[in-house]
Amino acid sequence: MNRPNTPAWLIAAVTLLPLVAQAATVQVTVLGRDGKPLAHAVVVIEPTSGARPAAPAPVSAVINQQKMQFVPGTSVLPVGSKVTFTNLDTWEHHVRGMPAGLASLNPGTQPGFELRLDGKAEGKDPASAEVTLSKAGAVQxxxxxxxxxxxxxxVADSPWTLVTDANGVATLQGVPEGAAKVRVVHADQILEAPPVAVNITPVTALSLPTQVQSRRRRP
Structure with a gap:
């Protein structure tokens, strides 16, 4: 039963809800050049029909330097997010952030950042520094x-961006049905492949081969 004071526009909007495009589940399996599942690849889905979706809200994240590694090694963060880099090792590290791939040849188009973090001293808090990720794109x-x-x-401006797991799979929820393009980006990629045009249905499964030969990661 409708309340007497409910605006007519709200009643109409509720009535039309079933006509709105449904949200789909999309499973993307990314393969390396050797045909094996490619972990740590970033999958980006960008709908090409309808209004452009709003960018995901910025977050705060921490990336540690520990045992001579960045932890996590691959991160997806929305534009505008703040990242705190923390050195947990007892020796000095730097953090150099530069545009990845061919964009690194022209860093003036997307300025990078450099930080110096002292080693952790016993009984003291580890050295840390914060960076704001103000522009979409890949950062090495x-x-x-x-x-x-x-x-x-x-640095993502699409809400449907996810890193593949150890099996090379990324499962994205709530993707609008209809025409879209799918991009794959990887740390070991020099030149990003063209996006793949797809039609998103309620349950969509894709297998995307790449020319990426992933380097062996340290344990």
Whole structure:
């Protein structure tokens, strides 16, 4: 039963709700150049019909430097997010953040950042510094002192962005049905492949091969 004071526009909106495009579940399996599942790949779904969705809300995140690694090694964070880098090792590290892939050849289009973090002293809090991720895109992390240290951040402006698991699978919920394009981005990728056009149905499963040969990660 409708309440007497309910506005007519609200009644109409509720009546039309079943006509709104349904949200789908999309499972994407990403394969490396060798045909094996590719972990730590970033899958981005961008609907191409209807209004552009709002970017996800910024968050606060922590990336540690621990045992000569960035932890987590791959992160997906919305545009505007703040990241605190913390050095848990007892020796000094740097944090170098630069545009990934070919964009690194022209860093003036997307400025990077550099931080210096002292080693953790016994009985004291670890050194940390905060960075705001103000522009969408891929960021490669490194350390000036330790060339083997590598990390990766994908700064997302699509709410349907996720990292593949150990089986190379990313399952994204709430994706609008209809035309869309799917992108795959990986830390070991030099040139991003063109997006793949797809039609999203209520339950969609995709297998996407890539030319990425993932480097072996340190344990």
């Amino acid at each position: 992390l490194g350390c000036h002192l330790h060339g083997s240290m590598r990390g990766f951040i994908f």
